[in-house]
Amino acid sequence: MTTAGKTPFKVEYAVEMTCNDCVEAVSNALAGIPGIDGFYVDLSEQRVVVEGTAPPSKVFQIIRNTGRKAVVRGQGTLKGKAGAAVCIFEGYTYTPASDDEPTPKRPPRGVARFIQIDEDICLIDVTVEGIPPGTHGIHIHETGDISDGVASTGDHYNPEGVAHGDLEQGHVGDLGNIIVDENGWGDLLVESRRIKVGDVIGRSMVITHDEDDLGQGSNEQSKIDGNSGRGALTGVIARSAGAFENSKKICACSGTTLWEDVRI
Incomplete structure (x- = not known):
């Protein structure tokens, strides 16, 4: 697996969170991790956005290790390219x-x-x-x-x-x-x-x-x-949609939630 090196980026994760304790658990897990320059956790949107140079796979695993289901949702789309x-x-x-x-x-x-x-x-x-x-x-x-x-x-x-x-x-x-x-x-x-x-x-x-x-x-x-x-x-x-382009958590066709469909 390759790493992100010194290239900074922003990655959006959908994370199943139900209360402020979830927010605190995810925040504590991400705080102080080398290569993470900043992050914010939004309980109402069940969204975590991380900026920095830490490999996204490492960040993803850190979030999952808190016991929360997580899905990588997107990033900043490259100009003129499918992101x-x-x-x-x-x-x-x-x-x-x-x-x-x-x-x-x-x-x-x-x-x-x-x-x-x-x-x-x-x-x-x-x-x-x-x-x-x-x-x-x-x-x-x-x-x-x-x-x-x-x-x-x-x-x-x-x-x-x-x-x-x-x-x-x-x-x-x-x-x-x-x-x-x-x-x-x-x-x-x-x-x-x-x-x-x-x-x-x-x-x-x-x-x-x-x-x-x-x-x-x-x-x-x-x-x-x-x-x-x-x-x-x-x-x-x-x-498919890139970062912040599709915030749906429930399929209009089946009523299946993101967490039921992905089951991570």
């Missing part, structure tokens, strides 16, 4: 990789959010539910054609024409692995200096059945897809 995108993993039938693979306890689904923090850093926040426990590879694929599920999404996004690997040196679309717990829940937060939101809109994301060996395997397949196996879930990456 945020979303990928919804749903509407695609999960197919077990083998007869002995456990049946998911609930319908598989998930969401990935892309946030262009600045010209150099893209924050990627992924949450999934309903797939078997274990370690699963996650990648951006070339096309956004999911008419035939994973089979029609093409190869990993690889504009540099390199071998498969990790977040730093592999395909641009190589995001590593997401770990799913025994209840079928998994989340991942990474920062990439190679991904640009504007370059991946319209492409797809795929979560695989097996673990990605990050190109470290001894066979040729390792240099293609990390031996991560067949795709399990997929979705199309679409443009």
Whole structure:
């Protein structure tokens, strides 16, 4: 994972807070953290905004460690560029990789959010539910054609024409692995200096059945897809609102709250 270095930025987090004790807990957790230049916590809007050079992934984890559910909501949109995108993993039938693979306890689904923090850093926040426990590879694929599920999404996004690997040196679309717990829940937060939101809109994301060996395997397949196996879930990456552009916490269609939908 890369860090933000000395580049200052502002990131907005939606945080489930119900009282002033929640505000105090989050504020105390963020106070005095190196790289955080300032922050404010808004109870009525359930919003936390942080400014500074601390990696957004670190800030996110600090907030979550207070026991509050949190979602990365946005950042200042770059002028003339798409600053945020979303990928919804749903509407695609999960197919077990083998007869002995456990049946998911609930319908598989998930969401990935892309946030262009600045010209150099893209924050990627992924949450999934309903797939078997274990370690699963996650990648951006070339096309956004999911008419035939994973089979029609093409190869990993690889504009540099390199071998498969990790977040730093592999395909641009190589995001590593997401770990799913025994209840079928998994989340991942990474920062990439190679991904640009504007370059991946319209492409797809795929979560695989097996673990990605990050190109470290001894066979040729390792240099293609990390031996991560067949795709399990997929979705199309679409443009979304940036920071402070969408404050909705309840879906008008289903009545589902942000916290029920994301379940972080």
